[in-house]
Amino acid sequence: MSNFDPNRFVLEHDQDTPKEILRAAYQAFGELTVSFSGAEDVVLIDLALKVAPKEAVQVFALDTGRLHPETYAFIERVREHYAIEIDVRSPDADAVQAMVREKGLFSFYRDGHQECCGIRKVAPLRKRLTGLPVWVTGQRRDQSPGTRSSLQIAEHDTAFGSEASPLYKINPLTHWSSEDVWTYIRMFDVPYNPLHERGFVSIGCEPCTRPILPHQHEREGRWWWEDQGGKECGLHSTNLGR
Numbered sequence: 001m002s003n004f005d006p007n008r009f010v011l012e013h014d015q016d017t018p019k020e021i022l023r024a025a026y027q028a029f030g031e032l033t034v035s036f037s038g039a040e041d042v043v044l045i046d047l048a049l050k051v052a053p054k055e056a057v058q059v060f061a062l063d064t065g066r067l068h069p070e071t072y073a074f075i076e077r078v079r080e081h082y083a084i085e086i087d088v089r090s091p092d093a094d095a096v097q098a099m100v101r102e103k104g105l106f107s108f109y110r111d112g113h114q115e116c117c118g119i120r121k122v123a124p125l126r127k128r129l130t131g132l133p134v135w136v137t138g139q140r141r142d143q144s145p146g147t148r149s150s151l152q153i154a155e156h157d158t159a160f161g162s163e164a165s166p167l168y169k170i171n172p173l174t175h176w177s178s179e180d181v182w183t184y185i186r187m188f189d190v191p192y193n194p195l196h197e198r199g200f201v202s203i204g205c206e207p208c209t210r211p212i213l214p215h216q217h218e219r220e221g222r223w224w225w226e227d228q229g230g231k232e233c234g235l236h237s238t239n240l241g242r
Helices: 006-013 018-029 039-051 069-082 093-103 114-129 178-187 194-198 237-241
Strands: 032-035 057-062 087-089 134-136 154-156 168-170
Touching: 006 018, 006 154, 018 032, 018 039, 018 134, 018 168, 032 039, 039 057, 039 069, 039 178, 057 114, 069 194, 087 114, 093 114
Parallel strands: 032 057, 032 134, 057 087, 134 168
Antiparallel strands: 154 168
């Protein structure tokens, strides 16, 4: 939808509820594609199915091959709970094999997570987003003060879109807190990953995620061996330029 204006959308809907934002996005695009991995994303699935017909809501997940067993079970639970299809995307096997052959299974502890995330997450995401007009994410401003503090409810995604095929990112939970997310989950009996009950807040791949301690920020459990300033894997690389 080349005539969509994210700045105007923000002006008109920034004070709306996430449900109202999703309804407006559906009215603008006629479809909603939700990327699914964590608690926020299931809230979005729950809301999207309340404002749009099921056939207009597409859900996909990235299977890096290194997820927790609980996460794989969680994906199936969400699929069954909402009776929806989840398009599970895997990385290119040859690219993974080449990296592992050259550097081993845990090179990210030495070299940083960007190369591994680029192969296992960013490349499959780019392939899935090709040609899409709109992508709904569960990002929140308070998730990562260093990279998401100026997040908007609607953005032009220049990292994965192109001039010929523009992509717009809708972030309905921009102004919500983690507490808001969990209040909704409990109120509407939304499925969640059981790892949350064991201190995991932001859940990624098994080797790169650990529980956080009291008073730690939720992103400190991700890539904990790296600098705390830029906790992004590349899926939302435009955040790093804010």
